[in-house]
Amino acid sequence: MALEAAGGAWSRARGNEVLVLRQPDASAPHAEALRGHAWWQSGLHYARRTDADLDFAAQLSVMSRLMLDRLQLDLRKGPPGVMRIPHQGLPLFSLAIQQLGIRSQVRKLNQDEARNMVGPAYRSAPDSTYFEVPDRPFAEADLLAVLRMQARTHDVHLQEVMQPVRLSADPEAPCRCRVEADGLSLRPDALVLAAGCRTPALLEQLGIQRQTHQLVVDRTSLMVVTRSVFPASLVADYAGRWTATQSERGRCVFTMSGVRDEDVDPEAAQQVPGEHARALRDRFEQVTRCPIEGSHRFMSGMEIRKAGASAPSHVRFLVERAPRSYPGVHWVLPGSASLALAAAQLVVAELPRPTRAHGSPSALPGRSWQAPLAMMHSRHDDDAEGPASSAGEEQRL
Numbered sequence: 001m002a003l004e005a006a007g008g009a010w011s012r013a014r015g016n017e018v019l020v021l022r023q024p025d026a027s028a029p030h031a032e033a034l035r036g037h038a039w040w041q042s043g044l045h046y047a048r049r050t051d052a053d054l055d056f057a058a059q060l061s062v063m064s065r066l067m068l069d070r071l072q073l074d075l076r077k078g079p080p081g082v083m084r085i086p087h088q089g090l091p092l093f094s095l096a097i098q099q100l101g102i103r104s105q106v107r108k109l110n111q112d113e114a115r116n117m118v119g120p121a122y123r124s125a126p127d128s129t130y131f132e133v134p135d136r137p138f139a140e141a142d143l144l145a146v147l148r149m150q151a152r153t154h155d156v157h158l159q160e161v162m163q164p165v166r167l168s169a170d171p172e173a174p175c176r177c178r179v180e181a182d183g184l185s186l187r188p189d190a191l192v193l194a195a196g197c198r199t200p201a202l203l204e205q206l207g208i209q210r211q212t213h214q215l216v217v218d219r220t221s222l223m224v225v226t227r228s229v230f231p232a233s234l235v236a237d238y239a240g241r242w243t244a245t246q247s248e249r250g251r252c253v254f255t256m257s258g259v260r261d262e263d264v265d266p267e268a269a270q271q272v273p274g275e276h277a278r279a280l281r282d283r284f285e286q287v288t289r290c291p292i293e294g295s296h297r298f299m300s301g302m303e304i305r306k307a308g309a310s311a312p313s314h315v316r317f318l319v320e321r322a323p324r325s326y327p328g329v330h331w332v333l334p335g336s337a338s339l340a341l342a343a344a345q346l347v348v349a350e351l352p353r354p355t356r357a358h359g360s361p362s363a364l365p366g367r368s369w370q371a372p373l374a375m376m377h378s379r380h381d382d383d384a385e386g387p388a389s390s391a392g393e394e395q396r397l
């Protein structure tokens, strides 16, 4: 997503010829993690531990509002989200509400209201409080569709390639790289890598090794239950250490603390470990107090960060330039979907202005990216409206 936005903005601001390459969803099932889970936009989710978290949350909430305004998207539809805050977390929660400027949008729920919103997961514990919060999931696919349309309006070429793009040193030009895409060889003046969890592997193809780029990938295991479970659209039970997203189309995406692995190989980590799957299923049954029924499946969500910069997520936002060996190569990590446009703007500002006029390319790799955009949890054979399921994407245990 950041990549498309960057392409559009770059094109508009600089008059460059811009080509965006991406793999289709079916062959890159963990791409665009944005569409796999929820979207915490208010900043509250990120403002729960320290003052540093709060600074990041404030930044994220401003960027998120700017992004929605710029794209003219109003996502405040549907049922709101709910948070259950343990009482020791209340002082920071109150401070966060104040600093994020969302006091009027957060409401303490009484017992009946809370029970109605979280259904089977309601707990009448005296040491925690339920709040209605402004965050809610939305059709992330709609947001991508707007970005795609805007990029096209600015004559950005958006292409889907069947094979993963590969990079190598250009033997004919020192300090330049060659991009191999579906049988075509390209020599761009500048290259922006916004390939999510596959960014480290692409850098390594250029000989930029881990000790230089210092990027690592973390994996969160998620469980998708293909029915409605919670009346609220988002539930974050910080006392019970689990979160769930409930989509309009009857998909519940459930995750919990402890089903996360740091520094994984994204290809190997696509398979959710058996112990994570069991833990998720057991916890879900405890939370809802009934055996899991009907179809459910497991999927991995990959997130990328700089090694040594442990969570929280704010230290994952970065735009970097390759060392002297490749001056035209940048990589960008928005760190969170809400910061995608901010990351795109930063990277655009770093790119060199064109030194010569570029005509339209005579041939483009792959095919024009027109495919419908589906939510990740919809992309399964149990969903008649979504595209067909992709091999390896899910496991039924």
Ligand SMILES: Cc1cc2nc3c(=O)[nH]c(=O)nc-3n(C[C@H](O)[C@H](O)[C@H](O)COP(=O)(O)OP(=O)(O)OC[C@H]3O[C@@H](n4cnc5c(N)ncnc54)[C@H](O)[C@@H]3O)c2cc1C
Residues within 6 Å of the ligand: 001, 002, 003, 021, 022, 023, 024, 028, 030, 031, 032, 033, 034, 035, 037, 038, 039, 040, 041, 161, 163, 164, 165, 166, 194, 195, 196, 197, 198, 199, 202, 220, 301, 302, 303, 332, 333, 334, 335, 336, 337, 338, 339
């Ligand atoms: C479980 C989970 C929950 C999250 N929750 C939130 C949240 O609530 N709020 C929030 O703001 N953010 C959230 N995030 C973070 C957010 O999803 C990411 O920050 C965002 O998706 C990253 O965007 P990106 O464009 O950098 O990468 P991606 O979205 O991963 O996109 C990368 C693109 O590059 C393409 N690609 C990769 N390799 C190649 C190749 N070799 N050739 C061609 N194309 C390639 C892929 O096909 C894909 O289209 C969450 C992430 C996870 C995992």
